[in-house]
Amino acid sequence: MRIITRQVEDQxxxxxxxxxxxxxxxxxxxxxxxxxxxxxxxxxxxKQIRIDLSDVYYIENVERKMFIYTERxxxxxxxxxxxxxxxxxxxxxxxxxRTCIMNTDHLKEIRQVKNSHLEAxxxxxxxxxxxxxxxxxxxxxxxxx
Numbered sequence: 001m002r003i004i005t006r007q008v009e010d011q012x013x014x015x016x017x018x019x020x021x022x023x024x025x026x027x028x029x030x031x032x033x034x035x036x037x038x039x040x041x042x043x044x045x046x047k048q049i050r051i052d053l054s055d056v057y058y059i060e061n062v063e064r065k066m067f068i069y070t071e072r073x074x075x076x077x078x079x080x081x082x083x084x085x086x087x088x089x090x091x092x093x094x095x096x097x098r099t100c101i102m103n104t105d106h107l108k109e110i111r112q113v114k115n116s117h118l119e120a121x122x123x124x125x126x127x128x129x130x131x132x133x134x135x136x137x138x139x140x141x142x143x144x145x
Contacts, residue, residue: 035091042068042075051075053091057106057122059084061099071106071124094137096120096130104141 008014015033019026038053057069059077066077066084084101092104102120110130111119118130118138130138 031090038087038091040068040077040079040087042077044073044075049075053088053093053103054105056093056103057124057126058100058102058128059093060101069126092141094134094141096128096134096138098131098133100128102128104138110138 017026017030017033035053040051040053040056042049042051051068051070055070057071060067060069061081066079066081068075068077081095081099081101085095088101093101094104096102102122106123107120108123108125109121111121113119113129115132117132118135120128120130120138122128
């Protein structure tokens with residue numbers, strides 16, 4: 001594989017993927033590039049903003065209200081957990097509890113805690129609990145599957 005980059009003035013970011021045959025590596029790369037375009041529409045007080053998937057640390061349902069957490073901010077999000085799961089299929093987002101979906105791109109470490117639970121430490125030092133039901137999903141991410 002070769003990588004060619006170049007700066008082009010007054011043009012949007014463009015990615016061209018050329019391949020001799022569409023194999024798993026090429027398909028995976030295409031999917032990763034497509035995932036860069038996922039954005040969420042959320043609210044910060046009275047204004048609506050767009051949040052790129054790469055900026056999301058985790059999404060949480062608290063008392064039937066959805067919130068998107070970034071490195072420093074929290075935004076109100078009008079959606080459901082099942083709608084979010086549909087949007088994030090084949091991304092580095094993984095469900096870690098009934099009420100929380102975490103972006104593993106911002107995961108710093110995993111610690112074992114009591115009762116077979118894991119504690120996920122994000123790169124902003126926030127800690128999330130991974131429930132037993134979702135242990136296999138987080139382990140699958142670590143294995144790179």
